[in-house]
Amino acid sequence: MQPFYTEQQELLRNTVAGFAANEVAPLAIEVDTEEKFPKRQMEGLGGLGLLGLSIAEEAGGAGGGYKDLMVVLEEIAAVCGSTSTVLATHISLSAQTIAKSGNEDQLRRWIPDMAAGKRIGAFALTEPGTGSDALMLSTTAVQDGDDYVLNGTKHFITNAEAAEIFVVFVTHDKALRYKGISALVVERDTPGFSIVPQHGKMGMRGSSTAELIFDECRVPVANRLGEEGQGYSIALKTLDSSRVSIAAQCIGLARGALDAATTYATQRVAFGGPIAEKQAVAFMLADMATEVDAARLMTYRAAALVDAGLPHGVESAMAKLYASESAGRVAHKALQVHGGTGYFQPSIVERIYRDQRVTEIYEGTSEIQRLVISRALIDGANT
Numbered sequence: 001m002q003p004f005y006t007e008q009q010e011l012l013r014n015t016v017a018g019f020a021a022n023e024v025a026p027l028a029i030e031v032d033t034e035e036k037f038p039k040r041q042m043e044g045l046g047g048l049g050l051l052g053l054s055i056a057e058e059a060g061g062a063g064g065g066y067k068d069l070m071v072v073l074e075e076i077a078a079v080c081g082s083t084s085t086v087l088a089t090h091i092s093l094s095a096q097t098i099a100k101s102g103n104e105d106q107l108r109r110w111i112p113d114m115a116a117g118k119r120i121g122a123f124a125l126t127e128p129g130t131g132s133d134a135l136m137l138s139t140t141a142v143q144d145g146d147d148y149v150l151n152g153t154k155h156f157i158t159n160a161e162a163a164e165i166f167v168v169f170v171t172h173d174k175a176l177r178y179k180g181i182s183a184l185v186v187e188r189d190t191p192g193f194s195i196v197p198q199h200g201k202m203g204m205r206g207s208s209t210a211e212l213i214f215d216e217c218r219v220p221v222a223n224r225l226g227e228e229g230q231g232y233s234i235a236l237k238t239l240d241s242s243r244v245s246i247a248a249q250c251i252g253l254a255r256g257a258l259d260a261a262t263t264y265a266t267q268r269v270a271f272g273g274p275i276a277e278k279q280a281v282a283f284m285l286a287d288m289a290t291e292v293d294a295a296r297l298m299t300y301r302a303a304a305l306v307d308a309g310l311p312h313g314v315e316s317a318m319a320k321l322y323a324s325e326s327a328g329r330v331a332h333k334a335l336q337v338h339g340g341t342g343y344f345q346p347s348i349v350e351r352i353y354r355d356q357r358v359t360e361i362y363e364g365t366s367e368i369q370r371l372v373i374s375r376a377l378i379d380g381a382n383t
């Protein structure tokens with residue numbers, strides 16, 4: 001029990017922990033080894049009413065906030081990283097962008113179906129030629145009557161093979177830099193839009209990653225979120241809050257590794273007793289537990305700021321940076337505690353060790369989080 005969670009959040013945690021243990025954990029190995037999209041798990045989360053969490057009821061969501069979403073993501077990630085990636089992308093990247101920037105008609109068209117899990121969402125910013133430097137994106141959108149005509153390629157797009165609603169960032173004129181970027185919603189069956197799966201990921205293997213190819217693809221101007229040229233600030237706003245979700249996912253990954261290491265250390269016998277009695281092992285567990293708790297506190301602060309509508313860019317960058325890198329340290333130690341057993345599939349720590357790695361890369365690499373944090377420090381010192 002965490003003292004900062006409300007009774008309702010503890011109830012939510014219990015419900016999701018039960019669902020995770022019964023419906024998500026048993027399929028986690030299959031999801032990983034077969035690169036199997038967790039469709040049934042997402043349907044189950046939709047059935048529990050959790051796919052619209054953190055999205056205002058007026059916008060067609062289920063209400064609640066990022067603190068609630070944090071509870072859910074931790075529990076799911078503790079048993080299956082891939083499912084937590086699919087969930088975080090669907091809610092925090094895709095549905096949230098539409099919910100925050102869409103007009104009434106757009107909310108009505110897309111949010112209720114997304115909140116019910118009937119249509120899965122994706123978010124497409126990255127391209128083969130540019131990732132961290134998103135200003136350089138080159139997928140073009142040229143207006144022709146009531147449509148934009150799109151040409152270009154996005155890559156590394158999570159959920160793509162299962163998604164039906166894609167938030168896509170395009171440029172009308174690269175020379176305008178951020179002022180030329182817009183956010184459009186592209187529906188899956190749009191002519192000129194194709195999806196090419198990208199296989200062979202190190203971890204999060206069930207999360208379905210693909211290239212999106214736009215070839216003279218006509219998208220109605222009515223699908224634009226916000227005004228023309230507002231896309232870059234829409235993307236940054238989404239990422240600022242969505243990083244809280246990745247931090248929460250990392251807490252789950254780290255906790256899953258810690259739980260497995262603690263259980264293993266109390267059962268594995270060496271030199272006449274359980275290895276947990278060796279101080280070197282027990283201290284590893286202590287360090288792991290401390291890092292999980294620190295990450296949870298930082299993430300809770302960032303989630304609370306998002307929910308209160310207060311500035312949270314630096315705090316969410318700090319939470320994502322710390323939670324992802326500490327999850328890496330925790331996964332490393334958890335595998336060490338398992339000895340050779342941890343190096344083989346289907347050990348959960350072997351999977352978490354691989355799943356964790358991308359959390360230091362997607363939604364802004366650790367270097368980009370440090371850039372956000374240091375820029376705020378330097379700007380503060382200069383004013």
Ligand SMILES: Cc1cc2nc3c(=O)[nH]c(=O)nc-3n(C[C@H](O)[C@H](O)[C@H](O)COP(=O)(O)OP(=O)(O)OC[C@H]3O[C@@H](n4cnc5c(N)ncnc54)[C@H](O)[C@@H]3O)c2cc1C
Pocket residue numbers: 089123124125126130131132133155156157158159201204209358361362363364365366367368371
């Ligand atoms: C499994 C997976 C899923 C993903 N899902 C999505 C998705 O759903 N939607 C989406 O749009 N994108 C997605 N991405 C893309 C992800 O966000 C990018 O990979 C990430 O932003 C980094 O971009 P890049 O790979 O082009 O690396 P680059 O930007 O080329 O960076 C390469 C290296 O240079 C460093 N670097 C770059 N600029 C600086 C700088 N100014 N200062 C210091 N260091 C710097 C980086 O930190 C990194 O170490 C996904 C990626 C992966 C691997």
